[in-house]
Amino acid sequence: MSYPTSLPLPSVKLDHGFLAGRARLVRDTVIPWQWEALNDRIAGAERSGCVHNFQVAAGEKAGKFHGLFWQDSDLAKWIEAASYRLATHPDATLEAELDRLIATIAKAQQADGYLNTYFQLVEPANRWANLRDCHELYVAGHFIEAGVAHFTATGQRSLLDVVCKLADLIGRTFGPGPDQVPGYCGHEEIELALVKLARVTGGERYRDLALYFIEQRGQSPNYFELEAKRRGEDGKLPWHMHHDGLGTLQAARPVRDLAEPVGHAVRMMYLLAAMIDLAHDRKDAALAEQSRGLWSAIVQQHLYVTGGVGPEPHGEKFGEPFDLPADRAYAETCAAIGVVMCARRLLDLDLRGADADVMERALYNNVLAGLALDGRTYFYVNPLEVVPTVAKRRYECHLVKTQRVPWFGCACCPPNVARLFASLGAYACSQTPDGLAVHLYAGGEARFKAGNVPVRLRAQTEYPWQDRVEFRIEPAQAVEFTLQLRLPGWCRAPRLTLNGAVQEIENVAGYARLRRVWQPGDRVGLEVPMPVERVRADARVFAAAGQVALQRGPMVYCLEEVDNGPQLSALSLPRTAKLEARFVADLLGGCVVIEGTALRTPAGEALYSTETPTPAVAPLRAVPYALWANRGEGEMRLWLRET
Amino acid sequence: MSYPTSLPLPSVKLDHGFLAGRARLVRDTVIPWQWEALNDRIAGAERSGCVHNFQVAAGEKAGKFHGLFWQDSDLAKWIEAASYRLATHPDATLEAELDRLIATIAKAQQADGYLNTYFQLVEPANRWANLRDCHELYVAGHFIEAGVAHFTATGQRSLLDVVCKLADLIGRTFGPGPDQVPGYCGHEEIELALVKLARVTGGERYRDLALYFIEQRGQSPNYFELEAKRRGEDGKLPWHMHHDGLGTLQAARPVRDLAEPVGHAVRMMYLLAAMIDLAHDRKDAALAEQSRGLWSAIVQQHLYVTGGVGPEPHGEKFGEPFDLPADRAYAETCAAIGVVMCARRLLDLDLRGADADVMERALYNNVLAGLALDGRTYFYVNPLEVVPTVAKRRYECHLVKTQRVPWFGCACCPPNVARLFASLGAYACSQTPDGLAVHLYAGGEARFKAGNVPVRLRAQTEYPWQDRVEFRIEPAQAVEFTLQLRLPGWCRAPRLTLNGAVQEIENVAGYARLRRVWQPGDRVGLEVPMPVERVRADARVFAAAGQVALQRGPMVYCLEEVDNGPQLSALSLPRTAKLEARFVADLLGGCVVIEGTALRTPAGEALYSTETPTPAVAPLRAVPYALWANRGEGEMRLWLRET
Secondary structure, X not given: OOOOOEOOHXXXXXXXXXXXXXXXXXXXXXXXXXXXXXXXXXXXXXXXXXXHHHHHHOOOOOOOOOOOOOOHHHHHHHHHHHHHHHHHOOOHHHHHHHHHHHHHHHHHOOOXXXXXXXXXXXXXXXXXXXXXXXXXXXXXXXHHHHHHHHHHHHOOOHHHHHHHHHHHHHHHHEOOOOOOEOOOOOOOOHXXXXXXXXXXXXXXXXXXXXXXXXXXXXXXXXXXXXXHHHOOOOOOOOHHHOOOHHHHHOOOOOHHHOOOOOOEHHHHHHHHHHHHHHHHHOOOHHHHHHHHHHHHHHHHHOOOOOOOOOOEOOOOEOOOOOOOOOOOOOOOHHHHHHHHHHHHHHHHHOOOHHHHHHHHHHHHHHHHHOEOOOOOOEOOOOOOEEOHHHHHHOHHHOOOOOOOEOOXXXXXXXXXXXXXXXXXXXXXXXXXXXXXXXXXXXEEEEEEEEOOEEEEEEEEEOOOOOOEEEEEEEEOOOEEEEEEEEOOOOOOOOEEEEOOEEEOOOEEXXXXXXXXXXXXXXXXXXXXXXXXXXXXXXXXXXXXXXXXXXXXXXXXXXXXXXXXXXXXXXXXXXXXXOEEEEEEOOOOOOEEEEEEEEEEOOOOOOOEEOOOOOOEEEEEEEEEHHXXXXXXXXXXXXXXXXX | OOOOOEOOHHHEEEEEOHHHHHHHHHHHHHHHHHHHHHOOOOOOOOXXXXXXXXXXXXXXXXXXOOOOOOOHHHHHHHHHHHHHHHHHOOOHHHHHHHHHHHHHHHHHOOOOOOOOHHHHHOOHHHXXXXXXXXXXXXXXHHHHXXXXXXXXXXXXXXXXXXXXXXXXXXXXXXXXXXXXXOOOOOOOOHHHHHHHHHHHHOOHHHHHHHXXXXXXXXXXXXXXXHHHHHOOOOOOOOHHHOOOHHHHHOOXXXXXXXXXXXXXXXXXXXXXXXXXXXXXXXXXXHHHHHHHHHHHHHHHHHOOOOOOOOOEOOOOEOOOOOOOOOOOOOOOHHHHHHHHHHHHHHHHHOOOHHHHHHHHHHHHHHHHHOEOOOOOOEOOOOOOEEOHHHHHHOHHHOOOOOOOEOOOOOOOHHHHHHHHHXXXXXXXXXXXXXXXXXXXXXXXXXXXXXXXXXXXXXXXXOOOOOOEEEEEEEEOOOEEEEEEEEOOOOOOOOEEEEOOEEEOOOEEOOEEEEEEEEOOOEEEEEEOOOOOEEEEEOXXXXXXXXXXXXXXXXXXXXXXXXXXXXXXXXXXXOOOOOEEEEEEOOOOOOEEEEEEEEEEOOOOOOOEEOOOOOOEEEEEEEEEHHHOOOOOOOOEEOOEEEO
16 A cells, blocks of 8 residues: 555656745745744744754753743754755755754653653653643654654654654553553644654554544543543633633544534644544545545535634634634634645545645635745734734734734744645645546646656646646656546636647546546646636625625635725625736736725714715725735735625 | 702602613612622522621621622612612612611721721731722722712711711822822722712812822822832733733823723723713813813714623723624623713713713613613623624633623622612703703603792603603793703604694704793603614724614614524615514513514525525514513624615
């Protein structure tokens, strides 16, 4: 059995166009910049302390631990991102820097394999004593992902050996045995990491452990309750478990009984990702069905139009079905990355275009909004409407930033964006049993084998600004295989050509299927017309009632004050208003804007009145939501009233 | 100089119609019921402990203090309410009960006059040590109001003597002298109470002290900062002072420099009430202007359509201008009572109908919504939109109750409603230098003197359900005076008759002015037509953009799930939809409902779609907001989308 179905990273190269530009930004700017942040060398940014903590734990310097008890994970995610970068763009300096860092980490690791600078430096006596709150296995999971990435990229076992030792310690410590701890982590992550480790090492015991963590979760007697009693707690749960209790950690009931997403959104998505992985690797049809059920509930009742999830700031949680407020959207960048992760994994279970649509929606909108155009500032929280004065004043918006910031005290999102974009090739396409499936359209090329014949697939495109993708297929020799091209769900009339001749599309579950003996130089053209669309939410989404989102291709649009003036809520869009898309080369790095004529209701004399004010005609310009807040502080609004 | 300009309570009698019914409910049910609550005799209600605390402090029983450090104030407000009840409806049993309670209170009072069971029983060493947080002067203020009310009602000095002793202690303790404390209370209330005490006792020193507290507030060096330093605090402010800092207590700058309302809404309104009182009594034109400026800012930028203020739950505060969210409206019942208090006081400064309009709006909507039809349950928080599942789940709504409750741990609102309704006569009309002004229309009568001639003014009306008020003027003998009748701002075409003959209305600042020699048996008819109105908020109120509130007369309407089905946000009201008002005798104690035809957008197949759903015709029934949540739990929505 071969894992995963993504092509190896060096086999996919994004070399032109929009996504390639973002990936390059991550490679050339974000990863080096974050290295500075992790070393506390960025003025004005919140202190990270990550590298410092390891140097202290390794005995390389004196000092105290800084940060939160999951601080190490920021560094692990960065190592993962930097490793992906090495895979696609070898770089001796970065490799040497990583080697030095890994040496420090190895030195910091304790003899039995334990590795967590917070517990080593601050609470050595409390190892594994509070799985509910302290993220030890979560941090371990991120190191395991980093070790796998570093090994895959470089072939070096330096970090892989460290994380295997750590995983083996965890394997000895946790489990159903009489001397083992029947626990699991309050923040899922170790599960999907162990699957990755199993895939790369062939160590089935790691997959067994992942499955154990998932199966044990939420069983009675509840481990978190036993553990809290052991700590002498009074049974009162921490503040962030308001309303959902242990459901905040997806631990109120067994995972296989979960009927809808619950609790902390990132945890829920990481759990689901591991469930899908295990369903895939173990061919567990029941777990696959359960995962699909959860995914459907998320996509049909809990997904922002930006692809984000988790509206509740207090505990970073899922809410009631259809409760998707705009100004209080928490919609954490990491949660949207979780959506991308789950969608991509589902494509390995079954190839369904609708899942790739969700992946694209989350990637192009919520995730991309997390990163500034210059790669140096980030959003953690991604609301769909911001009035800066109000966002700064209202308590329930106190985690909303009206401008991206260089770093966070809890800095999970920036390195998460980095590792996603540094490994974007793994999301763009899949090797299938009989060929290749393309999920995301981006300028570049993929190399894969059809049978034993090496094939190069080149994609020329300015997607998402333009609607054409030109593929050139270059097998080393004529060879039969199936090429599957995603037909975006937002596209009403895709058009396919083969060597210039229009083809009838064989749409199989949202992918255009082309099976033939491919000759070197064959050309496939895919056209996905992108008129400006008005997207409406289901009537049960009360926060969007009577409003529309503008969308063109995969990009959802928003209004910004800099283009439209203040009081964006006073603007409305007549049903009949014509909207035009136009590429503006010198705006926001070059992007398509949507322009048209709206109506603006004037401010009145009195706060309340029975008069009907006469709205004035007002020009409207919308920009991609992904690119908002790159031109100074101001209002932003995604949902527009339709009149 | 005579204070106040209200008629003595026994001179105004509400005896039929809507307001009289609510006042009777308060008299016959609410006041006795609250007495049970204050004695901890109501099963299922949060414990009050109020009477218990005094019995313990008086040495009448053993036990510990229960509750918050301002717990005493609930009892004080109840005594005030019960005293008003005695004034209008003498009752020997209640009077004896009050006498016993007052004897306990007098026994609890310390020799130097100090009276606060929390500090006496829990922190005797910390008297006056934390004015910022501990509400000692606030509690004292409520006792002073109670003492004044009891004396006015009964002529007995028992409680008045207690509170004079307390006020004299405060006067010795606080002030600019070398041995005095240059402080003031974190929660305003003492100021307006001292003015009341000055008015009833003639003790000008009490008014001086009130003025001192107001003038000293927010001066540099800031007393709260000095005091915090003295307590050894690190300068970090309590959680509820998020964003506004000492502005939360209206103490960040001198009161005369306040340009807009800030901080805790009830405190702001109580401060403003005292400012207006002092401007009036001292004829301080600058303070009057300052008060009017603040009031205008409140009314033009911060007032809910229900007459509520203070949208921010975190700290119960004012927010940005025009930030008036519906689902997260905090709009505390007490804050709306503060609006009523300020509006009434402004009418003593200058008679302006617009101020009485605001008083009526707050009273008939936000305040009345605080009290169940049966008088036994209360709302503290008054949102304009509730989806129960969402309100219960979202943290920022965690103070919202979806059903009224019998009592609160912090039970400021229930006795505040009681004292307001028990003294409603003082709000209904004013003695003016040349006659009488009527502010609120209610069935009953007022007795006053025009010169030396006793006059009885009888009002026959079913207002607000019907639009006619018939006055009968019965002077003991023919006498000249001016009768001023408020012309509601919501009424486009009022009609006035004198002894059956239509009169041209002399509209002076929103009051119809009738000056003549009145004969016994003269009749004045006022008709204030009440078509159903669609009220729109200023375009800057982003939470109400594109929506209308239904209003008829003074009542603002809402939809309830019990009448309209769930998912109220899916309903919209066509601009052309005809709306009819109809009295329904057996609904909610008899009320006018608004009925018409709305459109309901059906739920869709997908969460997001480019399809335009076809709305279905749906009958709509709106009920007065004041009467919502009297028929079980369900959705409620005030603002309706207009299409």
